[in-house]
Amino acid sequence: MGTPRMRPRSFRRALTLLGLIVVLVLPACGRIGPPPEPVTIVFACERGDVAFYEPLAQRFNQENPRITVQVVGMDSRRLERDLDDAGVDVLTAAFSLRNLINSGALLNLDPWISQDDSFAPDDFYPGLLKLYTYEGKTWAIPSGVDPLVMYYNRDLLERYGAPQPAVNWTWEDMLITALTVRDVEAGVYGYAPTFAMLDAMLFAYQHGGHLVDDWNNPVRTTFDDPLVIEALEWYGRLFLDEGVAPTPEEAMRAFGGRELAGVNGVVQGKVALWTGFYSWRGGTSFWPRKWEFRWGMVPLPRERESATLMSVEALAIASKTQHPQACWQWLAYLSRQMPGRLAPARRSVAESGEFERLVGAEIAAAVRASLEHALIIPPDAPEILSRVGQPWQHAIEQIVSGEATAEEALRAAQQQANP
Incomplete structure (x- = not known):
């Protein structure tokens, strides 16, 4: 595990203040509303997955006209090494997030999870959401399982x-x-x-x-x-x-x-x-x-x-993002979609007729049965x-x-x- 990079004291204070602001601007309950002004967020994924995520980003923008998602393909090693300098707001990750968490590069998602009634954390298969919980805080959510x-x-x-x-x-x-x-x-x-x-x-x-x-x-x-x-x-x-x-x-x-x-x-x-x-x-x-x-x-x-x-892949938000609200909406939206090369992490998606039509009855049945008895690779x-x-x-x-x-x-x- 790499040595965490220390931040200037003034930036740590600003980051703490930002965390307080994030909590305060969330609505008391219900769905997270749209941002007050149009924003653009950058979403990083593996280069081979760009063609899958781009149509999803377009559909998301149609449903959320004030949020534009720019999908970029990026090497996971770069994201793991220097997320702060990558200009990324939301990322997919199949690697350990521990270094990014220790360096303060990721946003704590608990305030968003607790305030978004539509998120339904219990819908994930057992153990998946807990996989990205460190020191009592949730730093990522599963995007798909393999x-x-x-x-x-x-x-x-x-x-x-x-x-x-x-x-x-x-x-x-x-x-x-x-x-x-x-x-x-x-x-x-x-x-x-x-x-x-x-x-x-x-x-x-x-x-x-x-x-x-x-x-x-x-x-x-x-x-x-x-x-x-x-x-x-x-x-x-x-x-x-x-x-x-x-x-x-x-x-x-x-x-x-x-x-x-x-x-x-x-x-x-x-x-x-x-x-x-x-x-x-x-x-x-x-x-x-x-x-x-x-x-x-x-x-x-x-x-x-x-x-x-x-194995599990996850979605996380960079702590340096200027648009945490829009990032959360995109992240929560992705968690409810059909994964491309992976199987759904949400039970409601895996058990849906849409998933069965997409992959066929036999494959859907194999996935559902497998997810009930899986050892998760940390x-x-x-x-x-x-x-x-x-x-x-x-x-x-x-x-x-x-x-x-x-x-x-x-x-x-x-x-x-x-x-």
């Missing part, structure tokens, strides 16, 4: 007559589908991981295990939890006993590439089931090319419990979570390649993560 889901190659499933996954499917259902599709001669696999360490982690949580003692305030890892070991024994059997998933060496030989061998297998149409974030649908983001097959989406299969991961994960990665990944590699049993690999990883 849950990890299970994708499937519809063409392969139909070709081999395999059962199609459904919202409430189980580990056993997954294995049956994967076994039905597995074709040794054609080099077709029932399942392949794109990020094995994430898949294995979620299977552990679905079995009732935990990788850390407390997800929100972790102190130590718990790789040697008996339920984690049991889950990873099952996961290893997919590769070594059932043969429905390729070991790392098999994947490299069959599909090419190293860490991305599983990705290559999916693109080549040789994998029936794989996990991925919602935003990856159709082969976007880091995929080498779009998927040239019919595909479907369901939640991850469940066992004792349902569990998945979810934007500024504590040190213990950052330490999980390397020893956990090494253990998974040992398990799926047969170099060590699940118990051996996980006990060694536990010692490495907790020296």
Whole structure:
């Protein structure tokens, strides 16, 4: 975490006064009214999202004629590094906001939330709004979420007559589908991981295990939890006993590439089931090319419990803005819209007929089910979570390649993560 940049004392006094003024000009209750004079605010987002936000800004301006929103694409690293000098009023952020908060670069949103009856904070899925609460104050609101889901190659499933996954499917259902599709001669696999360490982690949580003692305030890892070991024994059997998933060496030989061998297998149409974030649908983001097959989406299969991961993007207001009222209206407006590449953070939007018409009934159902059982990835994960990665990944590699049993690999990883 960077060292906060100190401000001149006079500016701190002015900033404090501005905060008092913001509170005083808010109406006592109801909706936030329009600004007294026409204003223009600058909204910064990732460059790839500009085409999505510009039509929203135009519609917002039609509904709020006194507010013009100028959408600009800006590198997130610049926003994180020097927001004060970027000339931005409102921003999207997929990164930690802690440095910006500590430096006084963001506006406390609580006065606006408490006075805007139309905002409905309880409409957000559990835990999302709290994610951006530091020292009892709310500094951002969720703009969209990205849950990890299970994708499937519809063409392969139909070709081999395999059962199609459904919202409430189980580990056993997954294995049956994967076994039905597995074709040794054609080099077709029932399942392949794109990020094995994430898949294995979620299977552990679905079995009732935990990788850390407390997800929100972790102190130590718990790789040697008996339920984690049991889950990873099952996961290893997919590769070594059932043969429905390729070991790392098999994947490299069959599909090419190293860490991305599983990705290559999916693109080549040789994998029936794989996990991925919602935003990856159709082969976007880091995929080498779009998927040239019919595909479907369901939640991850469940066992004792349902569990998945979810990343979150947020909206925040710069403390230096001259137009906090207009910024709040734009921010609140965005929170009620359909996200572009992400899934809705508000329950009312995710459960709406409009969302279902936009993405289709199957995808909408997968998103809704996933958001009910998601572990939220903290934007500024504590040190213990950052330490999980390397020893956990090494253990998974040992398990799926047969170099060590699940118990051996996980006990060694536990010692490495907790020296």
